[in-house]
Amino acid sequence: MTSLEDLISTWAAKFRTHPDGSRLPAHHAACLGCGENNPHGHHLRVHREGDGVVARHTFDERHVGAPGIAHGGAVAAVVDDFYGFLLYLTDGPAVTRNLVLDYLAPVLLGVEYELRANITRTEGRKLFVEATMSEVATSRRVVCSTALFLKVDVGHFLQGEPTGSFGQGSGQ
Numbered sequence: 001m002t003s004l005e006d007l008i009s010t011w012a013a014k015f016r017t018h019p020d021g022s023r024l025p026a027h028h029a030a031c032l033g034c035g036e037n038n039p040h041g042h043h044l045r046v047h048r049e050g051d052g053v054v055a056r057h058t059f060d061e062r063h064v065g066a067p068g069i070a071h072g073g074a075v076a077a078v079v080d081d082f083y084g085f086l087l088y089l090t091d092g093p094a095v096t097r098n099l100v101l102d103y104l105a106p107v108l109l110g111v112e113y114e115l116r117a118n119i120t121r122t123e124g125r126k127l128f129v130e131a132t133m134s135e136v137a138t139s140r141r142v143v144c145s146t147a148l149f150l151k152v153d154v155g156h157f158l159q160g161e162p163t164g165s166f167g168q169g170s171g172q
């Protein structure tokens, strides 16, 4: 199994190295939002677009809240993880301190949505970010969000105990 220290060394190398239009790497292979090896995960595929990030995502029966409608917590998880890709365009890791979502309309299962996010401003350790989620077919906006990320050093990530599948796979 890959150690957390190994993961940290590969993750730190991912900052500021991505050409415009390129696919951004997963946070790690077991990540709930984007990891290829997480059977409960959302398997987000995110690209850089200028100073922002963009992705398309479809929720399925694993994410159901009301019948046919994505659970609000699942939507928040996707938006939170999606923000985590903006960090690759900065100079180091940060974590979510504050996450705000406006659920403007139900997010429907089986419907494709486009997510977009960008950094609105930075103040020292603080990264203020915003995101939207819109239905691809109609451009109807269903979620808008703001969040505050705080830069941390890599020691922050040594607070947890890695579990069995942590770190396996390419993380792409």
Ligand SMILES: CCCCCCCCCCCCCC(=O)SCCNC(=O)CCNC(=O)[C@H](O)C(C)(C)COP(=O)(O)OP(=O)(O)OC[C@H]1O[C@@H](n2cnc3c(N)ncnc32)[C@H](O)[C@@H]1OP(=O)(O)O
Binding pocket: 007, 008, 011, 012, 027, 028, 080, 081, 082, 083, 084, 093, 094, 095, 096, 097, 098, 126, 148, 150, 152, 154, 156, 157
């Ligand atoms: C490299 C390794 C990688 C490994 C894999 C990575 C995967 C990544 C996956 C990513 C997945 C997606 C992402 C995820 O899911 S990240 C997972 C979810 N997030 C967390 O677990 C974070 C938990 N929280 C903490 O650990 C601490 O609270 C942190 C470290 C964040 C800050 O604790 P710290 O003690 O350091 O900070 P502070 O309390 O002095 O505050 C600092 C400053 O901030 C200001 N402030 C606070 N709140 C607000 C507010 N609401 N509006 C405006 N300002 C606010 C505050 O006044 C102060 O300002 P100033 O007085 O300095 O001016």
